[in-house]
Amino acid sequence: MSFLSQLTPLIHASYFVAATLFILGLKAMSSPVTARGGIVWAGVGMLLATLATFLTPGMGNFGLMLVAIAIGTVLAWWSGKTVKMTDMPQMIAIYNGMGGGAAAAIAAVEFARGDVHSPAVATLAALGALIGAVSFSGSCVAYAKLQGLMQRTFVLPAQNAVNALLSLATVGVGVAVVLGPPGDLTPVLVFFALALLLGAILTLPIGGADMPVVISLFNAFTGLAVGLEGYVLGNPALMIAGIVVGAAGTLLTQLMAKAMNRPISNILFVPMQAAAGGEGEEVTGSMKEMSALDAASLMRYAQKVIVVPGYGMAVAHAQHKVWEMTALLEEAGVEVKFAIHPVAGRMPGHMNVLLAEAGVPYEKIFDLEEINAEFGTADVALVIGANDVVNPAARTNKASPIYGMPILNADQAQNVIVVKRGQGTGYSGIENALFYGDNTRMLYGNAQPVVAEIIQHVKAMS
Amino acid sequence: MTGYEISGLAALYIFLLAAFTGYEVIARVPVILHTPLMSGSNFVHGVVLVGAMIALGRAETPLEQALGFVAVVLGAANAAGGYVVTERMLAMFKSGKKGDGK
Numbered sequence: 280m281s282f283l284s285q286l287t288p289l290i291h292a293s294y295f296v297a298a299t300l301f302i303l304g305l306k307a308m309s310s311p312v313t314a315r316g317g318i319v320w321a322g323v324g325m326l327l328a329t330l331a332t333f334l335t336p337g338m339g340n341f342g343l344m345l346v347a348i349a350i351g352t353v354l355a356w357w358s359g360k361t362v363k364m365t366d367m368p369q370m371i372a373i374y375n376g377m378g379g380g381a382a383a384a385i386a387a388v389e390f391a392r393g394d395v396h397s398p399a400v401a402t403l404a405a406l407g408a409l410i411g412a413v414s415f416s417g418s419c420v421a422y423a424k425l426q427g428l429m430q431r432t433f434v435l436p437a438q439n440a441v442n443a444l445l446s447l448a449t450v451g452v453g454v455a456v457v458l459g460p461p462g463d464l465t466p467v468l469v470f471f472a473l474a475l476l477l478g479a480i481l482t483l484p485i486g487g488a489d490m491p492v493v494i495s496l497f498n499a500f501t502g503l504a505v506g507l508e509g510y511v512l513g514n515p516a517l518m519i520a521g522i523v524v525g526a527a528g529t530l531l532t533q534l535m536a537k538a539m540n541r542p543i544s545n546i547l548f549v550p551m552q553a554a555a556g557g558e559g560e561e562v563t564g565s566m567k568e569m570s571a572l573d574a575a576s577l578m579r580y581a582q583k584v585i586v587v588p589g590y591g592m593a594v595a596h597a598q599h600k601v602w603e604m605t606a607l608l609e610e611a612g613v614e615v616k617f618a619i620h621p622v623a624g625r626m627p628g629h630m631n632v633l634l635a636e637a638g639v640p641y642e643k644i645f646d647l648e649e650i651n652a653e654f655g656t657a658d659v660a661l662v663i664g665a666n667d668v669v670n671p672a673a674r675t676n677k678a679s680p681i682y683g684m685p686i687l688n689a690d691q692a693q694n695v696i697v698v699k700r701g702q703g704t705g706y707s708g709i710e711n712a713l714f715y716g717d718n719t720r721m722l723y724g725n726a727q728p729v730v731a732e733i734i735q736h737v738k739a740m741s
Numbered sequence: 742m743t744g745y746e747i748s749g750l751a752a753l754y755i756f757l758l759a760a761f762t763g764y765e766v767i768a769r770v771p772v773i774l775h776t777p778l779m780s781g782s783n784f785v786h787g788v789v790l791v792g793a794m795i796a797l798g799r800a801e802t803p804l805e806q807a808l809g810f811v812a813v814v815l816g817a818a819n820a821a822g823g824y825v826v827t828e829r830m831l832a833m834f835k836s837g838k839k840g841d842g843k
Contacts, residue, residue, distance in 0.1 A: 338798030351817025359825030384812035526763030
């Protein structure tokens with residue numbers, strides 16, 4: 280076990296406790312009751328591991344190190360504190376990308392030192408660098424897209440062929456790096472450039488609807504890259520934490536992809552628009568508009584209302600107004616429930632976080648499986664800024680790119696009210712038959728003022 | 742010094758057990774915790790900071806120092822940002838308490 284022998288017993292003990300705390304912390308974070316404690320445990324583990332590392336024998340550059348830690352910590356702490364809840368997904372993406380970049384940079388230092396002699400270690404270092412660099416540039420593109428800095432999709436001609444060629448070239452240069460003489464930096468440079476390019480090219484054509492799955496995948500990638508660099512450095516804290524996150528992230532990615540009924544390979548290699556190959560089935564009928572007053576009276580005198588929130592609610596910051604409306608309706612004796620699709624918003628659980636922020640209690644929030652049977656008994660389904668997750672085409676239209684995705688059966692409610700900014704199609708560009716249904720009324724406008732108006736009318740009725 | 746070479750078999754065991762642990766730990770997570778958990782696991786791989794510190798600590802030439810510096814900045818940002826964002830999300834999981842309604 281020569282790779283562990285450099286470290287003093289105190290450092291070993293710290294890493295051991297840190298690794299234990301990481302695992303227990305993640306475990307705690309998978310239950311709502313213990314979740315808050317989980318992040319604190321993991322945080323203590325991180326602090327312990329970081330402090331112990333300062334004691335590693337034979338290290339220098341402490342001044343640089345402290346400056347670097349200060350810069351990274353202060354910038355990230357400040358941006359993380361000030362970011363709006365709605366923008367959380369892209370913040371996760373960018374922090375994750377930085378982790379991948381750090382793993383790649385570690386490999387770069389090791390290659391620059393010319394110290395990776397054995398082919399096995401060099402292979403692990405190169406593999407970690409490749410995965411970390413892809414995660415870095417891919418996450419940056421994901422961030423830019425979600426932040427609206429970049430056009431939504433950008434498909435190259437023969438995208439899949441370009442991907443394949445670029446991957447092959449990167450792996451080829453990677454082999455040259457591993458087999459070449461240590462200290463020859465030209466192939467290393469080309470290798471990193473290709474890996475960064477690959478991450479960007481892979482992510483550019485992916486549509487916004489698939490973004491959560493991609494961010495989760497890059498999260499798993501970074502974990503794996505960190506674990507691999509842990510092997511290179513002979514550091515057990517990196518190995519265990521990295522591989523645990525790599526595996527957990529892979530499972531999480533699968534759960535998300537399953538919820539969307541889209542195999543991961545489809546998300547990565549066949550852009551949704553290309554898969555659609557045209558408009559599919561023509562949607563017949565017309566959209567019928569209604570006023571906020573009509574919507575208010577319909578809900579005020581209903582027995583049961585099911586609210587289906589989507590990304591439109593999030594961008595309009597309407598969650599607080601929605602909760603205010605819910606409270607008013609409940610005072611008037613209406614039963615109100617919230618139905619959350621697994622991929623509503625930009626990430627699984629994103630809607631739950633926003634509703635929790637507004638103060639909606641858990642007892643009112645239901646999963647797809649829990650509530651889908653209830654739409655038939657609901658008087659009103661209020662769809663706020665959701666689109667694809669309530670599109671009946673997913674059940675019936677085999678030509679639709681979302682065919683087979685489980686959806687919320689909002690169309691089975693007696694009345695459907697759709698709050699929507701305009702007449703256009705949703706994020707994925709697919710027509711929604713629900714909007715043309717006989718029992719559907721459209722309420723156009725930004726979710727926040729629209730719900731505020733409903734609230735005024737409901738108040739006036741009591 | 743090349744004393745950090747891996748004992749292959751031990752490394753393989755660690756890999757295997759850690760992978761199963763990661764899979765098992767989140768196997769039964771409810772959907773509402775998917776995003777916070779992704780964020781939490783994002784924080785945990787912020788331990789890359791430790792590796793970055795070791796890399797910078799052993800760096801000698803200006804090139805190595807520059808790369809190591811970048812690694813530490815990125816690693817520290819991953820850890821700090823991951824913590825703050827996760828903590829903020831999980832702070833909302835106070836059951837039964839109303840929000841400030843701003």
